[in-house]
Amino acid sequence: xxxxxxxxxxxxxxxxxxxxxxxxxxxxxxxxxxxxxxxxxxxxxxxxxxxxxxxxxxxxxxxxxxxxxxxxxxxxxxxxxxxxxxxxxxxxxxxxxxxxxxxxxxxxxxxxxxxxxx
Amino acid sequence: xxxxxxxxxxxxxxxxxxxxxxxxxxxxxxxxxxxxxxxxxxxxxxxxxxxxxxxxxxxxxxxxxxxxxxxxxxxxxxxxxxxxxxxxxxxxxxxxxxxxxxxxxxxxxxxxxxxxxx
DNA sequence: CCAATTTGCTTGCATCTTGCAAGTAAAAAC
DNA sequence: GTTTTTACTTGCAAGATGCAAGCAAATTGG
Numbered sequence: 001x002x003x004x005x006x007x008x009x010x011x012x013x014x015x016x017x018x019x020x021x022x023x024x025x026x027x028x029x030x031x032x033x034x035x036x037x038x039x040x041x042x043x044x045x046x047x048x049x050x051x052x053x054x055x056x057x058x059x060x061x062x063x064x065x066x067x068x069x070x071x072x073x074x075x076x077x078x079x080x081x082x083x084x085x086x087x088x089x090x091x092x093x094x095x096x097x098x099x100x101x102x103x104x105x106x107x108x109x110x111x112x113x114x115x116x117x118x
Numbered sequence: 119x120x121x122x123x124x125x126x127x128x129x130x131x132x133x134x135x136x137x138x139x140x141x142x143x144x145x146x147x148x149x150x151x152x153x154x155x156x157x158x159x160x161x162x163x164x165x166x167x168x169x170x171x172x173x174x175x176x177x178x179x180x181x182x183x184x185x186x187x188x189x190x191x192x193x194x195x196x197x198x199x200x201x202x203x204x205x206x207x208x209x210x211x212x213x214x215x216x217x218x219x220x221x222x223x224x225x226x227x228x229x230x231x232x233x234x235x236x
Numbered sequence: 237c238c239a240a241t242t243t244g245c246t247t248g249c250a251t252c253t254t255g256c257a258a259g260t261a262a263a264a265a266c
Numbered sequence: 267g268t269t270t271t272t273a274c275t276t277g278c279a280a281g282a283t284g285c286a287a288g289c290a291a292a293t294t295g296g
Contacts, residue, residue, distance in 0.1 A: 009226075010166070010167040010168070011165075011166035011167050012166075012226055012227055012228045013147075013150070013166065013167070013217075013220075013227065013228070013230055014216075014217045014218075014219075014220030014221040014224065014227035014228070014229065014230075015146065015147065015150050015213060015216055015217040015220060016147055016166075016167050016220075017220045017224045017226075017227050018216045018217065018220035018224065019143050019146055019147065019216070020143070021224075022216070023141065023142060023143040023144075023146065024141060024142065024143070024282090024283095025137055025138070025141040025142070026141075026283090028133065028137055028141065029133065029134055029137065032131075032133050040243080040244090041243065041244050041245075042242075042243055042244075047129075048128070048129040048130075048131065048134075049128040049129045049131070049134050050128070052283075052284055052285065052286095053244080053245065053246085054245090054246075054247085054283085054284085054285090055282090055283065055284080056244095056245090057244080057246080058282095067223075077292090077293095078291080078293090079243060079244070079291090079292065079293080080244080087223050090219055090222065090223065091219055093215040093218075093219075094212065094215040094216050094219055095133060096215075097211040097212040097214075097215045098132075098133055098136045098137070098140070098212050099131075099132045099133040099136065100132075100211075101132075101136055101208055101209055101211075101212055102131075102132030102133060102134075102135045102136035103132040104208065105185075105205050105208065106132065106135045106136065106139075108130055108135075109130055109131065109132035109135050110130045110131070110132070111132065112131055112132075142253090142254095143254090144254095158272080158273090159272065159273050159274075160271075160272055160273075163273095170254075170255055170256065170257095171273080171275085172254085172255085172256090172274085172275075172276080173253095173254070173255075174273095174274090175273080175274060175275080195263090195264090196262080196263060196264090197262090197263065197264080197272065197273070198273080
């Protein structure tokens with residue numbers, strides 16, 4: 001469920017609205033990690049970009065609030081895990097398109113997000 | 119020609135590098151306008167999101183610096199115009215994917231970027 | 237079972253980025 | 267040739283980000 005718009009939206013343009021949610025330097029990287037199977041807080045912090053923990057906490061909360069990811073606690077454990085929802089998985093084409101562009105146009109980039117399988 | 123990385127890149131991940139260039143709330147909206155055929159400074163400011171002029175100038179400069187857009191002056195005119203380069207046009211799949219996601223998942227959004235034609 | 241380590245955060249603060257409102261000189265329109 | 271528009275720049279307040287600590291609960295190791 002997308003809660004009522006937290007950030008007042010700038011327009012009804014779907015691109016603008018998407019950017020209200022995803023348009024910053026970190027959110028899509030957290031998404032990328034989720035796609036790769038990272039599911040624990042400490043996992044995200046180990047990615048090479050080195051996200052600060054306060055930013056990470058904030059981004060995870062926002063992703064959950066927007067229904068893109070969810071928190072869950074595995075049987076018999078206490079530490080929470082994170083996973084994508086369907087809404088989050090639907091962002092795969094976006095991530096692939098962006099990554100493909102980077103790979104093609106930015107020298108020195110290397111593919112990591114698996115081409116077809118995870 | 120991509121000039122030597124202006125912003126020190128956070129990693130060699132193509133997604134991260136793309137986000138170093140495009141990952142903010144305005145850049146992709148300027149791109150959207152360019153795709154729609156907006157080619158003048160004042161045109162961008164009339165989009166419903168209402169970009170501030172200092173941000174616009176900054177973003178246009180960055181897009182040009184990264185070879186995504188270019189400035190040109192039409193015959194007999196003095197005021198500059200802007201257009202996408204091939205590198206910029208290659209971002210179309212990304213814009214479409216993001217817009218499609220917004221359209222599908224964010225209530226109250228309306229399509230504008232033409233489905234096939236411009 | 238108990239000590240040591242890891243995890244999942246929060247807090248504080250300096251710095252960078254945004255947003256808003258004016259201001260301006262050159263260009264274009266009338 | 268006077269009015270309007272255009273394409274910016276500047277200044278400043280407010281918000282976001284980055285970094286380093288700090289901390290209690292959870293997990294690991296012996």
